Amino acid sequence: MRSRIAFVHVAVGVLLICAARSSAGPVAPGTVIFDFNINTNGCDPDNWNFFGTPTTDFGPDPDAQDGHGAYHSGNWLIPGGPFLGQGVGIGPFAPGQPLCGVNGSGIADIDLDLSLATALTIKVRLELPEEPPFPAGTAGVRMQFQLIDSNALLTGPEASDTVAVLPGDVPGRPWVDRRIEPGDVQAWETFTIPLAGLDAGYDVDAVAGDTPFDLSDIKAIRMIWRPGPDTTLVNVIHFDEITAIDDPVYPWGDSDHDADVDLADFGKVQECYGVDLTPTHPTAVVYDFESGDQGWGSFGPYSTDSGLIAGGSSGQGRYHIADFDLSTTGFGIVDTSPLGVDLSAYTGLSVDVRMLNVPGETAFGGQREFDLALGIGEKEFIVTDLQATTDYQTFAVNFYELAPQPTIEELSDPNLEIKLIVRSDGKSGVLELDYDQVTGIQTVQSPCLPLDANRDGAIDTDDMLNFQECLLGPGVTDGFYPWCY
Numbered sequence: 333m334r335s336r337i338a339f340v341h342v343a344v345g346v347l348l349i350c351a352a353r354s355s356a357g358p359v360a361p362g363t364v365i366f367d368f369n370i371n372t373n374g375c376d377p378d379n380w381n382f383f384g385t386p387t388t389d390f391g392p393d394p395d396a397q398d399g400h401g402a403y404h405s406g407n408w409l410i411p412g413g414p415f416l417g418q419g420v421g422i423g424p425f426a427p428g429q430p431l432c433g434v435n436g437s438g439i440a441d442i443d444l445d446l447s448l449a450t451a452l453t454i455k456v457r458l459e460l461p462e463e464p465p466f467p468a469g470t471a472g473v474r475m476q477f478q479l480i481d482s483n484a485l486l487t488g489p490e491a492s493d494t495v496a497v498l499p500g501d502v503p504g505r506p507w508v509d510r511r512i513e514p515g516d517v518q519a520w521e522t523f524t525i526p527l528a529g530l531d532a533g534y535d536v537d538a539v540a541g542d543t544p545f546d547l548s549d550i551k552a553i554r555m556i557w558r559p560g561p562d563t564t565l566v567n568v569i570h571f572d573e574i575t576a577i578d579d580p581v582y583p584w585g586d587s588d589h590d591a592d593v594d595l596a597d598f599g600k601v602q603e604c605y606g607v608d609l610t611p612t613h614p615t616a617v618v619y620d621f622e623s624g625d626q627g628w629g630s631f632g633p634y635s636t637d638s639g640l641i642a643g644g645s646s647g648q649g650r651y652h653i654a655d656f657d658l659s660t661t662g663f664g665i666v667d668t669s670p671l672g673v674d675l676s677a678y679t680g681l682s683v684d685v686r687m688l689n690v691p692g693e694t695a696f697g698g699q700r701e702f703d704l705a706l707g708i709g710e711k712e713f714i715v716t717d718l719q720a721t722t723d724y725q726t727f728a729v730n731f732y733e734l735a736p737q738p739t740i741e742e743l744s745d746p747n748l749e750i751k752l753i754v755r756s757d758g759k760s761g762v763l764e765l766d767y768d769q770v771t772g773i774q775t776v777q778s779p780c781l782p783l784d785a786n787r788d789g790a791i792d793t794d795d796m797l798n799f800q801e802c803l804l805g806p807g808v809t810d811g812f813y814p815w816c817y
């Protein structure tokens with residue numbers, strides 16, 4: 333885990349315990365409840381802690397998009413408990429807890445009033461690293477999100493620890509599985525957890541109304557990740573920005589969002605029955621250079637010539653010649669798009685590149701390599717050392733491969749630019765960089781995806797049964813039907 337293991341050994345300073353929040357009243361919608369930027373010591377980020385035997389490491393995550401998140405790594409080869417869990421309000425833990433050493437950690441109660449929220453969102457990234465001697469892990473892990481109310485703090489007959497969970501299975505309803513499953517794309521994803529969809533149905537007292545689940549006095553949050561049928565080896569779960577929102581939450585199956593599940597929605601289920609749910613990846617050429625430079629420029633201390641070339645990969649392209657024998661200093665050469673290119677509709681970018689010797693000039697010596705970057709002012713999101721040849725090749729880069737990974741907001745920043753960089757290190761002679769067809773790549777999920785009730789990748793009989801129940805159930809907005817959200 334690179335330097336992360338080192339966090340385990342860092343001495344823990346004074347723990348910054350968040351003040352109880354219910355005294356401040358209900359959490360205002362839009363509030364980030366946990367951003368992991370307060371308690372950033374090496375042991376329990378914002379008082380979160382972990383459980384589960386496959387654990388190999390846990391701690392603050394400097395690779396989060398805003399520099400402060402949390403992560404939990406585990407290896408499913410380690411025998412023992414079948415899950416990786418994280419939680420807050422599940423402590424406090426006495427000194428001697430494996431990550432915190434002589435210091436205690438965690439807190440017993442987060443004391444949150446979520447009564448104004450309709451849902452929580454959480455950012456998650458599943459990383460599947462190669463960790464010698466192990467090859468890269470595989471995806472499929474699924475998370476049950478849990479809220480625990482503070483009835484457990486009461487004593488006597490009222491003491492009842494009501495846990496509400498995203499249902500993984502519901503007795504008698506094998507077609508329900510609401511667990512959260514990150515894709516295997518290793519990108520940050522934002523998941524929404526509708527509070528009306530949390531199932532406290534196995535708590536007899538809660539259903540009977542004796543000690544109903546109390547959103548206004550939440551004691552703890554837990555997340556429990558279990559492997560899917562194909563999940564193996566090392567999985568690293570990154571998480572950040574748990575946010576309370578009050579966006580409308582529609583019943584499951586309410587495709588037209590008119591707040592009820594009726595025959596109009598049934599048409600959509602029929603339309604989606606049996607369709608391929610695989611995401612598609614349409615592309616759109618952003619710069620083809622057919623009308624000229626299209627605002628691109630060529631710079632750098634080794635630069636000797638640049639402009640349009642008839643021989644792009646498709647019609648015209650651009651070229652940039654560098655003489656690495658020039659007695660100058662600097663990074664190399666760079667080609668940049670105009671400022672303000674909006675890439676927020678895309679999940680990646682491709683560009684056709686070749687690198688040539690220039691006839692009559694000193695032959696090029698060194699690696700034919702370049703960096704692809706997005707830049708906002710001085711900040712760079714970059715993938716380095718892409719290996720080119722003397723023939724055009726298409727280099728496709730997902731934005732999650734850039735370090736750091738840009739946010740959606742950054743992808744539409746008015747100062748955003750695309751950069752192709754050829755560095756001078758280890759290079760000599762004269763090199764011509766040719767490029768063309770700068771193309772945005774999208775990932776488009778099937779609009780039918782939300783109708784897959786048990787998330788088994790197909791819309792079939794199981795999902796029809798769920799629809800039928802939510803259609804015919806006695807008013808899904810009134811009764812206790814978490815599987816209808």
Ligand SMILES: [Ca+2]
Nearest residue numbers: 367398400572
């Ligand atoms: Ca954060």
Ligand SMILES: [Ca+2]
Nearest residue numbers: 586590592597
């Ligand atoms: Ca409807």
Ligand SMILES: [Ca+2]
Nearest residue numbers: 620644646648
């Ligand atoms: Ca072209």
Ligand SMILES: [Ca+2]
Nearest residue numbers: 784786788790
């Ligand atoms: Ca299904």
